[in-house]
Amino acid sequence: MRNSGRMSGALRTTVVLAFSLPFLVLVLQAFADSWTAPSLIPQEFGLRGFRDGFAGGGAGVALTRSLLVAFVVTAVSLLLAWPAARVIGERRLRHPGPVVLLLAVPILISPFAIGTGMTGWFVRLGLTDSVAGLVLAHIVFSLPYAVLVLSTGFSRRLRLSEEMASSMGIGPWRRLLMVTLPETRPTLALAALMAFLVSWGQYGSSLAISGGSPTLPVVLLPFIGSDFEVAAALSLLFLVPAVLALAAANRAGRVR
Amino acid sequence: MIVGPSGAGKTTLLRSIAGLEDLDRGSISLGGKRIDALPAHRRGCAVVFQEPRLLDHLDLLDNVAISLVAQRTPRKERRSRARELIEEVGLGEFAGGGVKGLSGGEQQRAALARALCAEPELLLLDEPLSAVDPNRRSSLMDLILQLQEDRGVTTVSVTHDRAEAAEMGQVIALLIAGTILQSDDPESMFRRPQTERTARFFGLNLIHGMVKDGHLAFEGSEIAVEGPDGEVTLSIRPEAVVIGDGGQVEMTAIEAVYLGTHVRVILKGEQSVLEAHVQAEVSPAVGSKVGVSLPEPQLWRIPAG
Amino acid sequence: MKQPAWRNAAMLAPAVTATVLLFGGALAGAVDQSFTPPLGGGLDSWSLDNWRSVFGDPVFGDALVFTLLTTAMATVLAALLALVIASLMRRGSSAARTAAAFPVPVPHMIVAVVAVLWLAPGGLADRVLGSLPINLVRDQAGLGIVLVYLFKETPFLVLLLLAVMGRRLDEQNEMAAVHGMGRWARLRWVIWPAVRVPLGIGSIIVTAFVFSAFEVPLAVGPNYPPTIGTYALEVTQTDAISGAGEAAAALLVGAAASIAFAVGILALASRQRRSDA
Numbered sequence: 001m002r003n004s005g006r007m008s009g010a011l012r013t014t015v016v017l018a019f020s021l022p023f024l025v026l027v028l029q030a031f032a033d034s035w036t037a038p039s040l041i042p043q044e045f046g047l048r049g050f051r052d053g054f055a056g057g058g059a060g061v062a063l064t065r066s067l068l069v070a071f072v073v074t075a076v077s078l079l080l081a082w083p084a085a086r087v088i089g090e091r092r093l094r095h096p097g098p099v100v101l102l103l104a105v106p107i108l109i110s111p112f113a114i115g116t117g118m119t120g121w122f123v124r125l126g127l128t129d130s131v132a133g134l135v136l137a138h139i140v141f142s143l144p145y146a147v148l149v150l151s152t153g154f155s156r157r158l159r160l161s162e163e164m165a166s167s168m169g170i171g172p173w174r175r176l177l178m179v180t181l182p183e184t185r186p187t188l189a190l191a192a193l194m195a196f197l198v199s200w201g202q203y204g205s206s207l208a209i210s211g212g213s214p215t216l217p218v219v220l221l222p223f224i225g226s227d228f229e230v231a232a233a234l235s236l237l238f239l240v241p242a243v244l245a246l247a248a249a250n251r252a253g254r255v256r
Numbered sequence: 257m258i259v260g261p262s263g264a265g266k267t268t269l270l271r272s273i274a275g276l277e278d279l280d281r282g283s284i285s286l287g288g289k290r291i292d293a294l295p296a297h298r299r300g301c302a303v304v305f306q307e308p309r310l311l312d313h314l315d316l317l318d319n320v321a322i323s324l325v326a327q328r329t330p331r332k333e334r335r336s337r338a339r340e341l342i343e344e345v346g347l348g349e350f351a352g353g354g355v356k357g358l359s360g361g362e363q364q365r366a367a368l369a370r371a372l373c374a375e376p377e378l379l380l381l382d383e384p385l386s387a388v389d390p391n392r393r394s395s396l397m398d399l400i401l402q403l404q405e406d407r408g409v410t411t412v413s414v415t416h417d418r419a420e421a422a423e424m425g426q427v428i429a430l431l432i433a434g435t436i437l438q439s440d441d442p443e444s445m446f447r448r449p450q451t452e453r454t455a456r457f458f459g460l461n462l463i464h465g466m467v468k469d470g471h472l473a474f475e476g477s478e479i480a481v482e483g484p485d486g487e488v489t490l491s492i493r494p495e496a497v498v499i500g501d502g503g504q505v506e507m508t509a510i511e512a513v514y515l516g517t518h519v520r521v522i523l524k525g526e527q528s529v530l531e532a533h534v535q536a537e538v539s540p541a542v543g544s545k546v547g548v549s550l551p552e553p554q555l556w557r558i559p560a561g
Numbered sequence: 562m563k564q565p566a567w568r569n570a571a572m573l574a575p576a577v578t579a580t581v582l583l584f585g586g587a588l589a590g591a592v593d594q595s596f597t598p599p600l601g602g603g604l605d606s607w608s609l610d611n612w613r614s615v616f617g618d619p620v621f622g623d624a625l626v627f628t629l630l631t632t633a634m635a636t637v638l639a640a641l642l643a644l645v646i647a648s649l650m651r652r653g654s655s656a657a658r659t660a661a662a663f664p665v666p667v668p669h670m671i672v673a674v675v676a677v678l679w680l681a682p683g684g685l686a687d688r689v690l691g692s693l694p695i696n697l698v699r700d701q702a703g704l705g706i707v708l709v710y711l712f713k714e715t716p717f718l719v720l721l722l723l724a725v726m727g728r729r730l731d732e733q734n735e736m737a738a739v740h741g742m743g744r745w746a747r748l749r750w751v752i753w754p755a756v757r758v759p760l761g762i763g764s765i766i767v768t769a770f771v772f773s774a775f776e777v778p779l780a781v782g783p784n785y786p787p788t789i790g791t792y793a794l795e796v797t798q799t800d801a802i803s804g805a806g807e808a809a810a811a812l813l814v815g816a817a818a819s820i821a822f823a824v825g826i827l828a829l830a831s832r833q834r835r836s837d838a
Contacts, residue, residue, distance in 0.1 A: 012653045015646055019716055020663040025678045025685055026671070038688050080579050083572035092569050103576055106584045107766060108819045110773025112790055113812035114584065116797075116805065117591030140583045147576055193666070201668030203776050204790070217670040217776070224677055224780045235674040239667060246666045274739050296738035297746075309736040313754040325750060326741040374740050 026239065029232035049233030059219050059234060066200060066216040067241065069131055073138045073199040074192050080139075081146035081191065088147070089154025103147050106140045114140055115208025122209055129212035137205040142195040149194055153187025185252060193249035197242060257425025258414040261457065265434040266414035270380050273412065274301045286378055297326070302376035304384045308363035310355040316342065319355055319366060323374035341369040345399060361392040365399070372403060379404075381413035385420065397424060418458050422446065430454050448556050452489055455558060460491040461530045462558075475505040475525040479550065481557060489558045494520070496554035497532035499540060503547020509540040523548055588816075595810040599803030611806035621811060623786035628815070631703040631788065632771045635710035636764050642711060643718035643763075644756065650719060651726045658723065662716045669713060673780035676709045680781065698781045705781040706788075713777075714767045721759035730755050757833070761826050769819040773812070789815040 029035060033046030053059050084103065088096055106114070115137055119128065127133035161183060165175045181188070206215045216238055223231040260266050271277040273284055275296030284292040291299050302323070310319045317338040318325060324334035342351050345365040350358065355366065364384060371379055384400065385393045401424060404411055414431075415421050421428050422442040429439040438450045449455040455462055463474060467485045471478045481488060499521065507530065511522040519539040523530045523546070530548070540546040598608040615621050650658055664672060679686045680697040697705035730752065737747045775790030782788065787795060793808035793815075800807070 008649055008652065011649055012657055015649060016653075016657050016660045019712070020660045022675050022679060022712070023663065023667070026675060029678055036683075040685070040688055080575045084576035087569045087572045099573060099577070103580055105820075106580065108769040108823055109584075109588070109816045110769075110790060110812055110819075112773065112775065112793060113591055113809070113816055114587040116793070116809050116812060117587035117589070117594065118583075119805070120590045120594055121586060136583055137587075139579060140587065143576060143579060197666050197668070201670065203668075203670060204774065207794075217668065220670055220674075221776065221779060224674055228678060231674050232678065235671045239671055242666050242668065242671075276735050276738070295743075296735070297741050297743050299739075301739060303736070303739040305732070305736065307732065309732050311733060311751065311754070314750075322737065322742070322750070323740040326737075326743070326746050370740065380739075 023239075026232050026236050029228055030236045032229060032232075035228075049227075049229030049231075052227065053223070053230040053233045058214075059216070062214050062216045062219040063237060065131065065134075065213065069134045069138060069215065070196050070199040070241075072131075072135050073142050074195040076135065077139055077142040077146040077195040078150070078188070078192060080143055081150050085147050085150030085191075086154050089151035090156060090159060100148075104144045107144045110204060111137075111141060111202060112204030112208055115205035118205075119209055127209075129210050133209050134206060134215065137209050138199040138202050141202065141205070142198045145194040145198055146191045149191040150184075150187055153184040153191075158183050189249040189252035193245050196245050200242060200245075257421050257428045258412065258431050259418055259421035259425075259428055259457075260414075260416065260431035262416055264431045266416070266431055267382055269431065270303070270382050270412065270414050273299075273378070274303050274380055275299045276303075300377040301380055302371035302374040302378075303380040303382060304364070304367050304371050306383045306386050308360070308367040308387070310358075310363055310366060312354075312356060315352075315354050316347070316350055316358075316366060317352075320369045320373050322370055338369070338373060341373050342366070344372075344403065345369045359389075361388045361396060364388050364396060368396075368400065368403070372407070372409075376409065379409050379411040381411060383415055384413070385415070385417075400424070430457060432457065446493060447554075449491055450559060452558060455489075455491040459531070460493055461497065463490040463492070463528060464488070474550075475507065475527060477505045479504075479555065480552060481555075483557055487560070491556050491558055492550055492554050494531045494533040496551060497523075497530055497534075498549040498551060499523075499532055499534050499538055499546050500549075501547050503549045505548050506545050507548045508545050509542055512539050512542050514539075591809040591813055594806050595813055597806050599806055611803065611810045614803065615807050615810045615814075620785075620787070621792060624789055624792040624811075625814070627703060627786040628772060628788040628790075629818070631706050631710075632768055634703075635707045635714065635771050636768045638707065639711050639715045639718055639767060640760055640764055642715045643722055644760070646715065647719045647722035647726060647756075651723060662720055664713050664716050665720060667713075669774060669776045670780075672709060672713045673777050676705065676712070676777075676781050680705060680708075699783050701783050701785075703778075703782060706778055709777050709781055710767075710771050714771070718760065718763045718767065721763045722756055725755050725759055757830065761830055765823045765826055768822050772819050772822075773815050 028042055030049050031045050031047065032042030033048045034044035035042035084099075087093060088100060093099060118133075118137055122128045122133050127136070158180065161179050162175055165179045170178065201217065202215070203217045203221070207218050211218070216234065220231065220234045220238060223234065258266050258269065268277055272279055275291075275294060279292055282292075283290055286300070291301075311322070314322075317335045320341055321329070321334040321338035324337060329337075339348075339351055342348055345368055347358075347362060347365055347369070350362070355363065358366065364387060368384070381400070385396060388396055397420070403409075413424060415424075422445070425442055427439060428442050428445050430437045430445070432453055438445065438454045440448070440450075445454070446458050446460070449458060449460065452462060463472070463479075465472045465474065465488060467481045467483075467488045469485065470480060470482070472481050472488060472490070479490070481490070495518075505525065507523040507525040509521050510524045511520075513520045514536065518533045519536050521532045521534060521539060523532060525548075532548070595611050596607040596609070597611070598606055599610055646661070650661060653661075677698060678684055682696070682698065684698075695704065697708060699705070733751050733755075734747055737751045742750065773790055775788060775794055778788045778791050779794075782791065789811055793811045796811070797804040797808045
């Protein structure tokens with residue numbers, strides 16, 4: 001019994017290392033100016049990857065654009081999702097199936113297909129290569145996750161707490177601040193994280209509709225085959241907001 | 257019937273018998289066979305847990321017939337067997353449906369039917385009434401006793417409720433801090449506790465003192481005590497304490513709480529405090545002095561130990 | 562407590578309208594594009610030329626087969642691995658679970674970069690192990706793609722599985738054991754029914770993603786055959802005239818395949834639910 005316990009402990013450690021350790025290579029490669037085989041650590045450290053990555057200013061603009069788009073997408077997705085999630089989470093519908101399926105089905109379709117399908121419209125509306133166009137395309141994929149995650153935070157129990165607050169003479173706005181938001185905070189944080197990450201990591205749809213004013217991943221991809229240092233440096237920058245968002249959601253999601 | 261305060265190790269004991277908990281030492285035998293090396297599913301012990309633990313994805317019939325599913329009994333046969341048991345526990349009207357809509361009490365009845373369906377050599381009940389709403393408890397308890405009598409299946413049941421233990425048990429074992437303090441029939445447990453802790457658990461009054469020449473001083477009077485002189489502890493049940501004029505001693509009623517079936521009166525004297533359960537008609541006003549008698553046959557001398 | 566129907570409808574309206582307009586509009590746009598004649602013509606002229614040339618292209622056939630194979634391998638292996646890892650991690654500390662879930666929030670693009678740095682010829686894995694026994698970057702069989710998706714998607718499935726492998730499952734397992742169920746019977750009657758829902762939903766999401774995304778195949782996939790995604794990208798980039806229409810047709814085939822798989826899993830689930838009952 002005890003022996004098998006130690007064995008599974010070792011296996012667990014192996015699993016944890018296998019899924020987290022490989023990312024360390026990004027840090028090494030990003031700060032390496034020279035790293036050739038067969039050395040296991042870079043021969044020369046430096047910031048060439050960052051310098052060359054940002055040369056010409058394209059990566060910097062792409063980074064800010066990606067951030068801006070991701071924040072707007074997160075906010076809009078949450079606002080659109082909130083009332084719908086409430087209806088679904090409180091099980092108010094007798095047959096929720098069709099509505100849930102409709103809201104979830106974009107997850108199944110290739111972002112590149114959606115982006116390709118949107119270009120025709122965007123050309124007519126003058127939205128190609130614009131932040132608004134990127135936001136509209138990304139919402140297609142962030143909204144389903146926002147609805148599905150948020151809906152798990154609403155329940156009849158929350159409704160009872162709200163009714164209690166109303167019965168004590170608390171108005172709708174204060175009730176939202178004092179009861180609803182605190183009680184839904186963990187799921188709200190998770191939904192915001194999902195919406196943010198879906199937009200942040202979008203490649204296919206961004207490539208299709210906004211080749212002229214690219215987001216960070218669109219700038220990053222060509223470097224993967226050609227320049228490891230630049231690819232690693234941009235990846236590291238690309239990873240930072242994702243990790244920060246995860247940490248923030250983790251904090252916000254902690255009850256009390 | 258195993259009774260004890262929470263944290264005494266009742267559930268652990270039950271789980272060890274069922275094979276859900278490993279033994280550090282000792283052995284378990286059932287019907288003369290050692291079973292402690294067998295895995296849980298080959299011990300022939302069925303358990304009714306505190307929670308019903310029904311499987312949502314199966315309907316009521318297959319939940320009850322789960323032991324037959326395990327034995328690969330043909331579907332038709334196991335479902336007709338389950339139907340009989342569902343009738344027996346009074347859930348016949350739900351036989352065609354799922355388990356999600358059942359109330360807590362109904363789910364626990366289903367769990368009982370499920371355990372009986374396994375035809376266990378030993379039936380283990382872990383506080384089976386704790387998750388059931390108080391109004392339904394007695395009917396479920398009656399059902400358990402009835403089924404036990406009909407089938408003659410040996411049952412070990414644990415509870416923290418001494419009244420429940422007294423009503424359901426043929427033999428009660430008191431378990432405190434992992435040790436069985438006393439094992440007896442229910443009446444003996446209440447009338448002839450072997451240790452002070454047993455007496456305290458069953459809610460008995462304790463009177464301490466020194467016996468001299470066969471008598472014990474008590475609130476200015478004396479109680480005759482059999483046995484040798486020396487230090488002694490007597491016990492008496494709260495129902496046996498008599499309140500009324502012409503009592504042996506005088507005490508003050510400091511609390512009287514009406515509990516529906518009786519009034520609980522706390523009596524305070526010079527040296528001691530007693531609890532008495534009396535009918536509402538004879539309940540004293542709080543603060544009044546009343547006569548108190550301790551009928552001699554009801555007093556029990558706890559063996560020195 | 563009861564809400565009037567119009568109120569529910571009003572609350573659903575923002576999300577439903579956005580989905581119908583954006584998603585429906587995009588799908589309609591893609592369908593329209595796929596039927597638009599390559600050489601223009603009137604506004605309301607349409608033709609099957611794009612579809613014909615896509616289905617007539619042997620490269621598309623190879624791409625379809627290759628995509629189906631890698632997707633099937635990645636999904637099935639990720640699901641199996643996730644079951645093993647989840648049953649191992651459920652007794653682990655929450656710190657260990659969090660660390661093992663690290664790839665989940667990381668964008669696919671970064672995972673692709675990490676994969677290249679490790680697996681490329683002369684990459685870290687080569688240096689640590691002396692030399693890799695098989696080539697995983699740009700390999701014809703697409704093993705590199707499968708491996709990268711396993712790394713990225715298995716932790717996601719593990720998270721979904723751990724959510725249902727809590728105390729309740731332990732309790733039901735004990736119940737089944739004391740009613741005579743051995744290890745295999747419990748796996749069939751207690752554990753499998755509990756995990757199949759998140760596993761099914763997770764597999765649908767993974768399949769849809771693997772089937773259509775092209776960050777990973779662009780980074781580590783072979784030059785030939787392409788996947789559906791890289792095929793569509795290539796035709797848009799190489800053929801300015803008919804490319805968009807052909808890409809739309811190819812992508813719609815991919816979308817149809819994802820939806821068909823999802824419908825299949827859901828149908829299987831409802832049949833199993835009926836056969837249990």
